[in-house]
Amino acid sequence: MRNAVSGVGLAPDAAMVTFPIPMFLPGSDLSSLQARKREFYDGLTRWKSEFAQAAGSAKLIAVEGATYEDALVKANSLLLANLWGDGLPLWPATKSRVDWILRGSALPRTHVLGKFPPRGGITTLETCAIALAMAGGRPEYLPVLTAAVEACLEAEGFDQLQATSGGPFPAVIVNGPIAKQIRLNSGFGLLGPDPQRPAGASIGRALRLLQQNVGGALPGVGTMAIFGAMRYTNAVFAEDEDGLPPGWLPHATHRHGFAPGTNSVSVVFASGVTNVRRRGAKKESPEEDALNGMWRMADFMRTPNLAALAGWEKGTPGIMMLPPIVARRMAELGWTQDSIREFLWENSRIPMDQMRRAGAPAWIEIDANPVTRASLSLDPWPICQKPDNIVLLVAGGGHPTHSYWLQAHAPSVPGRVIRTPETFEQLLAEANRDLH
Amino acid sequence: MVKLEFHDPSGALEVTVPHAPRLASLAGKRIGFVSNEQWQAYRMLPMLKEMLEQDFPGVTVLPINTFPQGNALIGTEETAALVRKSRVDAVIVGNAA
Numbered sequence: 001m002r003n004a005v006s007g008v009g010l011a012p013d014a015a016m017v018t019f020p021i022p023m024f025l026p027g028s029d030l031s032s033l034q035a036r037k038r039e040f041y042d043g044l045t046r047w048k049s050e051f052a053q054a055a056g057s058a059k060l061i062a063v064e065g066a067t068y069e070d071a072l073v074k075a076n077s078l079l080l081a082n083l084w085g086d087g088l089p090l091w092p093a094t095k096s097r098v099d100w101i102l103r104g105s106a107l108p109r110t111h112v113l114g115k116f117p118p119r120g121g122i123t124t125l126e127t128c129a130i131a132l133a134m135a136g137g138r139p140e141y142l143p144v145l146t147a148a149v150e151a152c153l154e155a156e157g158f159d160q161l162q163a164t165s166g167g168p169f170p171a172v173i174v175n176g177p178i179a180k181q182i183r184l185n186s187g188f189g190l191l192g193p194d195p196q197r198p199a200g201a202s203i204g205r206a207l208r209l210l211q212q213n214v215g216g217a218l219p220g221v222g223t224m225a226i227f228g229a230m231r232y233t234n235a236v237f238a239e240d241e242d243g244l245p246p247g248w249l250p251h252a253t254h255r256h257g258f259a260p261g262t263n264s265v266s267v268v269f270a271s272g273v274t275n276v277r278r279r280g281a282k283k284e285s286p287e288e289d290a291l292n293g294m295w296r297m298a299d300f301m302r303t304p305n306l307a308a309l310a311g312w313e314k315g316t317p318g319i320m321m322l323p324p325i326v327a328r329r330m331a332e333l334g335w336t337q338d339s340i341r342e343f344l345w346e347n348s349r350i351p352m353d354q355m356r357r358a359g360a361p362a363w364i365e366i367d368a369n370p371v372t373r374a375s376l377s378l379d380p381w382p383i384c385q386k387p388d389n390i391v392l393l394v395a396g397g398g399h400p401t402h403s404y405w406l407q408a409h410a411p412s413v414p415g416r417v418i419r420t421p422e423t424f425e426q427l428l429a430e431a432n433r434d435l436h
Numbered sequence: 437m438v439k440l441e442f443h444d445p446s447g448a449l450e451v452t453v454p455h456a457p458r459l460a461s462l463a464g465k466r467i468g469f470v471s472n473e474q475w476q477a478y479r480m481l482p483m484l485k486e487m488l489e490q491d492f493p494g495v496t497v498l499p500i501n502t503f504p505q506g507n508a509l510i511g512t513e514e515t516a517a518l519v520r521k522s523r524v525d526a527v528i529v530g531n532a533a
Binding site: 015367 | 437444451455462476479480483487491506509526528531533
């Protein structure tokens, strides 16, 4: 539980008495509470913070080796020893590399984006550039990373999302021409890895490093994420706007009201990913194929995902991704974005007797939001307040067999416009030179 | 030798709110609990209350439900105001896991 209080301006340590987890389970033996009562008393009378405030911006650390390779190994070992790595090789964020990355910023390096919870590390453009340098990024990725960080920092309950045992990870949806310009994937294998479109991996890994190193979300210490899926790179990808059927709106326009063609990010905290085999297996008609697939998607969504309660009113229960060829065929059959969302919402409702069987009503009763608590009167119970809560994307490879459901733990879905520097075209030209 | 110099990636911390000064003694003091009602708090905190009352003469330990309970309520400004208004000398917050 380290850092639990520093995000609100206190020193990162605090007077805490900690016990092994079995003590917190139903029916547990509480005798050690008596044996260790002195620690509680000391916490109120004798405890002192051991935190010494450090001034200034990111300090420089040096290692030496007989060769460059030797120094690189030592740097990576030091990063791990200081709990700043993720287990994969890192680029040390040298001054020249960070300066290079900062060419992608429209703002000065000292510009403060906010405090990264729960630890409360001050997050500047330079902090982002350091993380992106470590993650193998490039300058043209920095505007997307910066916007994603801003969106995370304004996400409702971000401190809890960082620390919770459910381990949600940010899924960053990018709209606008910048996606293609910086080689962000919207097609086959868009959740990565993809050497042809490497931007998502670097941006997502940098975001994860910020979550851990600046936000303090160290597994088992600052984040209680029991399983911690998708935490090497998060999920950073683009919607396939070229694949949208005529008349369909880009996600950022539907959800955030951004004009089509606006470079933007939209962040959904997801807690799991599920492939849905959507296509029929025999001689289905086009209409049957579409409808069967819709039912299969709704069936996957029809679960009491209690983490999604946090977003029942304003957030989302998850992201449903349709490959472009499926979206096009469904549009030809008369399906619209609204009718798809309506179908999925209506047919993912859960009978209240099933909710009761799973003990779900108790979680709804203690929810902070009175609107969510009032939903207990609905039977069958809808997994979110309205169809528009469901994020529907056109993305993925040009293949009809599957759709993809990312269930959410998303109290809100923040969106941000991406700002690029005046020199962005030059950066893209340099990327073309380097990556072709 | 090759020297490799790189940035500390952890970001600066800024302490704007000092931790409350500790009490000289708990004897004769007024102690409150702020409970999220999770992780067996409903069993542990009453035990703590009893121990404090046994161990410190003149201590006043407020009932566990004096302040709003539950994760949705304990972090609110309203709860903080109620705690201040109660004139407690110290608060124990629990439980987290």
